[in-house]
Amino acid sequence: AQKVTQAQTEISVVEKEDVTLDCVYETRDTTYYLFWYKQPPSGELVFLIRRNSFDEQNEISGRYSWNFQKSTSSFNFTITASQVVDSAVYFCALSEASSNTGKLIFGQGTTLQVKP
Amino acid sequence: NAGVTQTPKFQVLKTGQSMTLQCAQDMNHEYMSWYRQDPGMGLRLIHYSVGAGITDQGEVPNGYNVSRSTTEDFPLRLLSAAPSQTSVYFCASSYWGSEGAFFGQGTRLTVV
Numbered sequence: 001a002q003k004v005t006q007a008q009t010e011i012s013v014v015e016k017e018d019v020t021l022d023c024v025y026e027t028r029d030t031t032y033y034l035f036w037y038k039q040p041p042s043g044e045l046v047f048l049i050r051r052n053s054f055d056e057q058n059e060i061s062g063r064y065s066w067n068f069q070k071s072t073s074s075f076n077f078t079i080t081a082s083q084v085v086d087s088a089v090y091f092c093a094l095s096e097a098s099s100n101t102g103k104l105i106f107g108q109g110t111t112l113q114v115k116p
Numbered sequence: 117n118a119g120v121t122q123t124p125k126f127q128v129l130k131t132g133q134s135m136t137l138q139c140a141q142d143m144n145h146e147y148m149s150w151y152r153q154d155p156g157m158g159l160r161l162i163h164y165s166v167g168a169g170i171t172d173q174g175e176v177p178n179g180y181n182v183s184r185s186t187t188e189d190f191p192l193r194l195l196s197a198a199p200s201q202t203s204v205y206f207c208a209s210s211y212w213g214s215e216g217a218f219f220g221q222g223t224r225l226t227v228v
Contacts, residue, residue, distance in 0.1 A: 009156070035216050045206065045219040091158060095216070101166055102147030102210045103174065104217060106158035 002027045004094050006107035013082055014115050021077040021110045023092030029053075031097035034068065034075045035104065039089040051075065082114045118142050122207050122220035129197040129227045137192040137223050139207030147210045148190040149217070152176065152203040159206060165190055197227040 003026040013019045025034065036048040049059065051068050059066045063080045079086050089111050093104040123138045141148065149164035151174075161174030163182040171182050179201060181193040190209075194201060204224050208217035 004158075006158075033216065037219075043204070043222050043224075045222075047216055047218070050216045093159075100212075101164055101172070102149055102208070102212075102215075102217060103161055103164055104149075104151075104159070104208075106151075106160070108156055108158045 002029075002094055002096060002105050004092050004105050004107035006090075006092055006110050008110045009108070010111045010113070012113045012115065015084060016081050017114075018078060018080050019082050019112065019114075021079075021090050021092075021112065023075045023077065023107060025073050025075065025092070025094045027094060027096055029096040029098050033095040033097070035093040035095070036066065036075075036077050037091045037093065039091065039109070041088070045091075048077075079112075082112075084114050084116055087112060087114045120207055120209050120218050120220040122205075122223050124223060125221060127223060127225050129194070129225065131197060131199060131227060133197050135194050135197065137194075137205055137207075137225075139190045139192065139220060140188050141190075141207075141209040141218070142188065143209060143211070143218070144187060145209035145211050145218075146187065147212065147217075148184065149174070149208050150180070150182065150190070150192045151206045151208065152201075153206060153222075154203050162192065162205075194225075199227045201225065202227045 005024045032053045038046040092107040120141045150162040151159040165171045165184040207220040210217045
């Protein structure tokens with residue numbers, strides 16, 4: 001069965017610290033897609049990244065980086081030099097190619113608080 | 117482009133009342149879905165559609181109804197509201213199945 005686990009419910013850091021948000025997934029599909037979304041206090045869901053199962057290259061976008069490891073079924077998200085504006089709930093999600101329905105399976109979310 | 121538009125943004129219902137949450141997208145996306153967000157549970161899929169005239173149940177469909185008569189619109193109906201349906205509801209759309217979804221702004225629903 002498909003499942004996404006974000007074991008960290010809440011993380012609190014001080015500004016400029018680096019922080020890693022963990023995401024572990026389960027799927028039987030060989031082709032699947034992983035996502036990260038950000039939900040700031042205003043409530044909307046902001047797409048951050050999509051990664052397919054055949055691309056294990058790490059990705060960096062500014063202060064954000066993602067580490068995808070199929071061997072451990074993990075897709076972790078690191079924020080370098082965190083800022084107060086990074087405070088949000090972050091969701092990891094999985095989509096299986098075999099369903100081709102647009103369905104996303106979400107983790108429980110990790111609330112990140114960055115203190116000044 | 118408006119993207120995905122949900123209305124209303126906030127709603128308070130009494131137990132037993134019915135209502136429809138509206139969702140419209142202007143991106144010509146085939147795939148649309150409804151999720152509910154509850155504390156500590158992430159987002160859970162209620163219903164989804166892969167095209168006009170085609171809908172199916174997600175993880176938590178009970179108490180909700182959907183239809184998809186056009187590509188643009190995907191309304192969610194609460195048949196008889198219950199306090200357990202107090203939640204934040206998100207509508208999402210995507211061009212193809214594994215693209216990743218664009219989300220509406222959400223509807224915060226309270227059932228008293």
